[in-house]
Structures are given as C-alpha cells and as structure tokens.
Amino acid sequence: MKLAVLGTGGVGQTIGSKLVELGHEVTMGSRSADNEDSRAWAQAAGSGAAQGSFADAAAAGEIVFNCTAGGASLEALEAAGAQNLAGKVLVDVANPLDFSQGMPPTLSVCNDDSLGERIQAAHPDAKVVKALNTVTAAVMVDPGSLSEPGTILVAGEDSGAKEEVGALLRAFGWPADSILDLGGIEAARGMEMYLPLWLRMMGALDTAAFNIRVVR
Amino acid sequence: MKLAVLGTGGVGQTIGSKLVELGHEVTMGSRSADNEDSRAWAQAAGSGAAQGSFADAAAAGEIVFNCTAGGASLEALEAAGAQNLAGKVLVDVANPLDFSQGMPPTLSVCNDDSLGERIQAAHPDAKVVKALNTVTAAVMVDPGSLSEPGTILVAGEDSGAKEEVGALLRAFGWPADSILDLGGIEAARGMEMYLPLWLRMMGALDTAAFNIRVVR
Numbered sequence: 460m461k462l463a464v465l466g467t468g469g470v471g472q473t474i475g476s477k478l479v480e481l482g483h484e485v486t487m488g489s490r491s492a493d494n495e496d497s498r499a500w501a502q503a504a505g506s507g508a509a510q511g512s513f514a515d516a517a518a519a520g521e522i523v524f525n526c527t528a529g530g531a532s533l534e535a536l537e538a539a540g541a542q543n544l545a546g547k548v549l550v551d552v553a554n555p556l557d558f559s560q561g562m563p564p565t566l567s568v569c570n571d572d573s574l575g576e577r578i579q580a581a582h583p584d585a586k587v588v589k590a591l592n593t594v595t596a597a598v599m600v601d602p603g604s605l606s607e608p609g610t611i612l613v614a615g616e617d618s619g620a621k622e623e624v625g626a627l628l629r630a631f632g633w634p635a636d637s638i639l640d641l642g643g644i645e646a647a648r649g650m651e652m653y654l655p656l657w658l659r660m661m662g663a664l665d666t667a668a669f670n671i672r673v674v675r
Numbered sequence: 676m677k678l679a680v681l682g683t684g685g686v687g688q689t690i691g692s693k694l695v696e697l698g699h700e701v702t703m704g705s706r707s708a709d710n711e712d713s714r715a716w717a718q719a720a721g722s723g724a725a726q727g728s729f730a731d732a733a734a735a736g737e738i739v740f741n742c743t744a745g746g747a748s749l750e751a752l753e754a755a756g757a758q759n760l761a762g763k764v765l766v767d768v769a770n771p772l773d774f775s776q777g778m779p780p781t782l783s784v785c786n787d788d789s790l791g792e793r794i795q796a797a798h799p800d801a802k803v804v805k806a807l808n809t810v811t812a813a814v815m816v817d818p819g820s821l822s823e824p825g826t827i828l829v830a831g832e833d834s835g836a837k838e839e840v841g842a843l844l845r846a847f848g849w850p851a852d853s854i855l856d857l858g859g860i861e862a863a864r865g866m867e868m869y870l871p872l873w874l875r876m877m878g879a880l881d882t883a884a885f886n887i888r889v890v891r
Contacts, residue, residue, distance in 0.1 A: 565786045569868070571776075609890045614875075641875045649872030652785070656865030659830075659857045660889060671887040673876060674825045 463488060463520025465513055465535055467496040470552055470596045471526035475500060477600035479507045481630050488516025488539065517543035522550065522623065523585075529555035529574050530567055533581055545584035548620040550627075551575050551647070552591045552599070554654050563658045566651060575614065575647025586620035588613055589647040590628065593657065595667035600631045602670070608637045609670030614646035639673060679704060679736025681729055681751055683712040686768055686812045687742035691716060693816035695723045697846050704732025704755065733759035738766065738839065739801075745771035745790050746783055749797055761800035764836040766843075767791050767863070768807045768815070770870050779874045782867060791830065791863025802836035804829055805863040806844065809873065811883035816847045818886070824853045825886030830862035855889060 464475040465488045478485045487497040487510045497510035509519070517523050517539035527535040532553045536544065555574040556564040568574055575589040590613045591599045602608035611633050615621050625638055641649065661667050680691040681704045694701045703713040703726045713726035725735070733739050733755035743751040748769045752760065771790040772780040784790055791805040806829045807815045818824035827849050831837050841854055857865065877883050 560787075570781045570785055570871075605890055607890050610887075612872075639876070639879055641879050646875045649875040652868045653872045655786075656828075656869045659862045659865040660855070663855055663857050664889065664891065666891065669889055669891045671826075672890050673880065673885055674821050674823050674888050675880065675882065675885045 460484070461519055461521050462486075463516040463523040464526055465489075465516055465523065465539060466526035466528070467494055467500065468526065468528065470599070471524070472496075472500050473596035473600055474524055474526055474552070474591075475508065476504050477631060479504045483507065484519075485509070486511055486516040486519040488513040490535070490538065513539040514543055517547075520547070522548045522627070524550045524552060525578065526552050529553040530557065532574060533577060536578060536582060541582055541584065544582050547585055548617075548623050549578065549582065549585040549587045550591070550624055551578055551587055551589045554592050554651055556654065563655065566654065569648065569652050571648075573645075573647040573651050575644050575651065579616065579644045586615065586617040587644055588615035588617070588620050588624045589644060589650055590614075590624050592650055593653055594670050598668060598670055602637070603632045605668065605670055607672065608633055609672040610639050611637055611670075612639050612641055612646075612650050614641040614644055614650060616643050676700070677735055677737050678702075679732040679739040680742055681705075681732060681739065681755060682742035682744070683710055683716065684742065684744065686815070687740070688712075688716050689812035689816055690740055690742055690768070690807075691724065692720050693847060695720045699723065700735075701725070702727055702732040702735040704729040706751070706754065729755040730759055733763075736763070738764045738843070740766045740768060741794065742768050745769040746773060748790060749793060752794060752798060757798055757800065760798050763801055764833075764839050765794070765798065765801040765803045766807070766840055767794055767803055767805045770808050770867055772870065779871065782870065785864065785868050787864075789861075789863040789867050791860050791867065795832065795860045802831065802833040803860055804831035804833070804836050804840045805860060805866055806830075806840050808866055809869055810886050814884060814886055818853070819848045821884065821886055823888065824849055825888040826855050827853055827886075828855050828857055828866050830857040830860055830866060832859050
C-alpha cells in the first residue's frame with residue numbers, strides 16, 4: 460500500500476520506518492521538498508521510502524499519517540492540499556502541545572474543542588481518525604516491547620476508516636482486543652486531554668515506555 | 676479515627692459508609708446542618724455516623740474528604756472554615772465538571788490550573804491530596820470489584836499527608852503497588868483533565884465500573 464507520513468520528527472520517522480518494514484511504499488512529507496531529515500530518513504529506510512513536500516507525500520499516499528507537531532498541523536495539512544486528502548483516511552497522531560510557557564506544556568486547544576476536530580472541520584472530505592497519540596513513538600509501532608500492550612484508542616466519524624486504521628494497528632502489533640473505539644471525532648478531546656496526565660505519569664515512572672490498560 | 680466527609684451525593688455517601696464500616700467516626704457535612712440526605716445517610720450508616728454543617732464536619736474530622744461537586748467545592752470549603760481545615764489532610768476527590776452546556780460536560784478549570792491547586796491556594800494551611808477522582812464511587816472503596824484494581828493516582832505537596840491517604844487507600848482495598856504518586860498538587864491538572872477521556876471510555880465500555888492500569 461502507498462502511505463504518506465507528514466512530519467520528519469521522531470514520530471514520523473518511527474511510523475515511516477515501521478510502514479516500510481511492513482512492505483509499504485512510504486513518502487515522508489515536510490515543509491520543503493528538500494528537507495535534510497527526510498532525505499536522511501529515506502536513504503536509511505531504503506527501498507520503499509521516498510520524500511517530498513507535504514503535497515507530494517499526501518498526493519502519493521492512499522492513507523496519510525499526520526505526525527507533525529500539533530501546533531503546526533493545520534498549516535501542514537493546508538500545505539498538503541485539500542484535494543490530496545479528499546476521500547482518504549487521515550490518521551491524526553498529533554498532540555496540540557504548547558511549550559511556549561515552558562514545561563510541562565499546556566494544550567493549545569482543549570475542553571470544548573480538539574486538534575482532531577479542527578483537522579476534520581478543515582478537511583471535511585478527509586476521513587480523520589485520531590489514533591496513537593496516547594503513547595510514545597517507540598510503543599506506537601512496537602506495543603510488544605512493554606510487558607503487555609495496554610489499550611490503544613481510536614476515534615473518528617467513519618467506521619470504514621477506523622477499520623483500515625485498525626488493520627494497520629494490528630500490523631504494528633496491537634492485538635485486536637487492545638483497540639478501543641471511542642466513537643466520533645469529538646472523542647479526540649478526551650484523547651488529547653489525557654496528555655497532561657501522560658506527561659506527569661512519565662515523570663513519576665521516569666520513562667516514556669508505558670501505556671495504560673483499561674481494566675473492568 | 677475521626678473523619679469528615681463534605682458532600683452528601685453518591686461519592687460522599689459511598690466513602691462515608693466505607694469509612695464507618697472500617698470503624699471510623701464519620702461526620703458528613705452539608706450546606707445546612709439539616710440536610711435530608713445526610714440525615715438519612717447517618718441513620719442508615721449507623722453507629723459512628725453523624726452529620727452537620729460543612730463547618731461541623733470539618734471541625735470534627737482529623738482528615739477531611741472533599742466529595743462536593745467540583746463547581747461548589749471552593750464555596751463549600753470556605754463554609755467549612757479555614758480554621759477547621761488548617762493543619763489537616765484534605766483529600767480532594769472532586770472533579771470540576773461543568774454540565775451547563777449539556778453532555779458531555781466540560782471542565783470549569785483546566786490546562787493551566789486545576790481545582791486541586793485552587794483548593795490548596797485557598798487553604799494554604801491544609802495539606803491537600805488529590806486522590807480517587809479518576810474512578811467511579813463504587814470502585815473508589817472496592818477496587819477488588821474489578822477483575823484487577825488498576826492504578827490509583829495521588830498528588831499533593833505534603834509527603835506525610837500522602838502517606839496518610841495511602842493508608843486509607845490500602846484500607847479501601849488498593850494494593851500498595853497500585854498507588855502511583857504523581858508528585859505535587861500541580862499534577863491535579865493531569866488527574867482532572869483525564870475526566871473527559873474517562874467519560875468517553877465509560878460511553879464506549881457502557882459501564883462506569885472500570886479503571887486504567889499503568890503497564891510498562
């Protein structure tokens with residue numbers, strides 16, 4: 460399958476490399492088509508990996524991962540182009556973290572709105588699925604690296620899109636029964652507002668390599 | 676031990692009854708000293724249970740549980756009286772849920788502040804410990820009712836106060852290794868901002884009888 464990864468940071472590189480490893484053709488997109496990080500990534504990831512502008516990547520991908528920093532996501536997706544996202548599954552992995560006031564970061568949008576909802580509103584023809592934003596990059600693509608995977612959350616308006624994302628999550632190593640569908644994209648509020656707790660648990664546990672599991 | 680429970684709703688009644696069951700003397704406090712719900716509770720809970728105004732209860736308790744609705748907590752604690760809270764452990768179980776815009780509720784304070792912090796700031800001589808706000812009342816006092824307890828979070832400035840709360844949590848059935856100390860009261864932000872996710876998980880799971888467990 461042809462996939463696009465928007466964003467050249469740790470999350471984009473980790474997801475991009477895993478997708479290449481799984482046999483997909485992956486184009487990493489960045490602000491300029493001449494990004495040092497994405498060039499280095501494409502070279503290292505080998506056959507199946509390419510890079511270009513946000514628009515190049517979005518045009519090439521059948522499914523698009525938004526792995527840009529939350530504060531830059533709307534601009535990056537505008538650059539990707541509504542026509543390149545229309546009808547496609549757009550997996551929103553970003554968190555709207557605002558580091559401008561120092562650590563720990565606050566959220567630049569929360570409570571009565573969310574980044575996931577804003578992305579869906581800005582791209583009504585894309586099928587936005589919020590997913591994977593509740594764990595660190597290494598755990599996203601290798602939940603088996605923990606003592607047990609824990610629960611991974613998804614939210615979005617389109618059931619078919621969530622099915623497609625579920626298939627990718629299972630390929631990443633998430634057992635089918637670890638995937639919890641929270642409903643429509645409005646649930647992105649809950650998923651993003653978990654981040655302040657995640658950050659403080661990371662501090663208390665002294666590691667980002669953790670997750671939560673729902674117990675009943 | 677003498678304990679105060681402020682608030683006559685489901686959380687206050689559940690915690691109050693459990694504390695009586697554990698052999699403590701519990702005074703339930705409400706806005707008026709003549710509250711129907713707290714009178715009924717005190718009668719049903721039997722020997723060891725009393726009721727009165729917020730100030731009566733706070734004066735009687737060596738440890739005070741804030742089980743009022745989050746939107747009313749600061750007012751209730753003001754009525755309880757700073758002098759009746761000074762030097763005492765104040766366990767803040769409340770969530771600042773705002774139902775005025777309908778369901779699901781938003782938070783009346785979040786992101787760069789929290790109810791727990793506001794309570795500590797309003798009562799600098801009390802030792803505020805945020806705890807138990809991340810599970811439904813029945814689970815608070817009976818974590819063994821789930822297939823496994825999961826993780827219970829605490830935050831506060833005073834280590835000794837957290838120790839005292841930890842002892843009560845263990846008496847409620849929380850294993851020592853299920854208690855995760857997130858640090859100072861600022862971490863109440865994370866614990867309260869988890870509520871929007873909790874509410875959506877409750878919807879997806881179709882039950883409030885659940886918790887999360889940290890997995891590494």
